[in-house]
Amino acid sequence: MNLLHEDGMHISLKDGGNGKKHISLVKILQKERGPLIQKRKEITNFSEYSKPISLSLREVRLTDVFRLFAEFWGVNLLLDDSVPQKNITLTLKNLPADVAFGYILKTQGLRFATLGDTTLWIGSSEDLGKKLGMARTKAYHLAYSDVVQVRNIIMRLTGLRKVVEDKRRNFLYITAVEDDLLKVEELLSVIDHPGKQVMIEARIVEVSDRAGEEVASCIDSIYRHWLLEYQGGGSPGKVRYQYSSGEKDSPVVETLTGTMRKLDALLSMLEKEEKGHVLAEPSVIAVEGTKAKIRLVQKYPYVSVRDEAGNPSYVSEEVGPQLEMTPFIGRDQIVTIDLAIRT
Structure with a gap:
């Protein structure tokens, strides 16, 4: 039998044989022990x-x-x-x-x-942010941009997952911490702005086969002449011309106006010589980076199939030129148009 006294005395009783019992008393010297878990440093002195x-x-x-x-x-x-x-x-x-x-x-x-x-x-x-109560939800109204496209851009650039769009009101609702919301606001200041508008004038012309090369050659010469005038200006977006009071700057639009006059003169000559005629002179206003369409088509019905009684079923087919134009404005304010022509 073993007993441990409260003062640290260990008492043991053993059988010594022949009916004798041995009692041993042992004083246990206790050594002071530290805590099982070492105390960690406080996160206060950041120099450490x-x-x-x-x-x-x-x-x-x-x-x-x-x-x-x-x-x-x-x-x-x-x-x-x-x-x-x-x-x-x-x-x-x-x-x-x-x-x-x-x-x-x-x-x-x-x-x-x-x-x-x-x-x-x-x-x-x-x-x-959510678990610490630091995240909050903020609404952003988009005045010019498509809310779905902006939502995708923000999620890809910031990595935020809680971005909800309201298509009806064109609102974005974003839940994030304050630092991330500031990043979103910086992005929106760049993304959500009115796009520049471009007015595009077109000439849809029908020419005979014998006048095709003549038209192509004339248009090529007009383009080369405009390019030389533009490059001779010495500064992007400007050309030089002579005033009575001296040399001044003129916007490129002056050169373009002269170019259109030359093109109109060519088309007038083709009509007089009965080599072609202008079908239409449409114009359209498009926002930079968005597609605009000009369609000069007519619907022609034709019989697609007849039933057993001989009754026809008609289908309409659109015939005519179609222009799809996407304008882009460069840093020098020169407009580049991505043009697709279909008939």
């Missing part, structure tokens, strides 16, 4: 976290890298479910530990928060 660190890791789990930093600093670590389970490779030499830690967080799209005085909590910006 700037000590240089050198790491050379290859295909190491990201979670293990964060554990390494926690051990290096002597703090507790809590990893959120949003931390990706992936391997990373890195080589750092004599870099401040807090800077290296920040680089890893940034490349992985993560953030950290402090819980109490000794615990780091790492996770995605959205998840930490």
